[in-house]
Amino acid sequence: MNAIVKPGSDVRVEDKLYQNRYLVDAGRPHIKVAPHETPSPALLALTRVCPAKCYEQNEKGQVEITADGCMECGTCRVLCEASGEIEWNYPRGGFGVLFKFG
Numbered sequence: 726m727n728a729i730v731k732p733g734s735d736v737r738v739e740d741k742l743y744q745n746r747y748l749v750d751a752g753r754p755h756i757k758v759a760p761h762e763t764p765s766p767a768l769l770a771l772t773r774v775c776p777a778k779c780y781e782q783n784e785k786g787q788v789e790i791t792a793d794g795c796m797e798c799g800t801c802r803v804l805c806e807a808s809g810e811i812e813w814n815y816p817r818g819g820f821g822v823l824f825k826f827g
């Protein structure tokens with residue numbers, strides 16, 4: 726069975742995600758990375774699997790997060806919350822991602 730694709734309807738996921746908006750809760754990040762010297766493989770993986778690219782390695786190789794732009798997908802929570810490597814909470818009401826539907 727063939728899928729019907731209308732001309733001009735092949736919108737890229739990145740273009741759709743760009744339409745979301747994010748309200749920053751300044752000084753109150755909803756996700757924190759626990760202090761560490763060397764990141765575990767799971768923590769390091771967050772630099773590759775986060776769809777919003779919130780995780781990066783600093784010059785010392787440690788993993789840091791900038792939670793602005795987080796889509797609350799929960800991937801990092803599944804990988805690293807139970808081990809204590811990150812602390813994960815939802816943003817306070819009214820803050821965080823504002824999804825555009827449609």
Ligand code: SF4
Nearest residue numbers: 775795796798799801
């Ligand atoms: S919840 Fe998803 S989007 Fe947010 S920081 Fe974790 S992996 Fe990235």
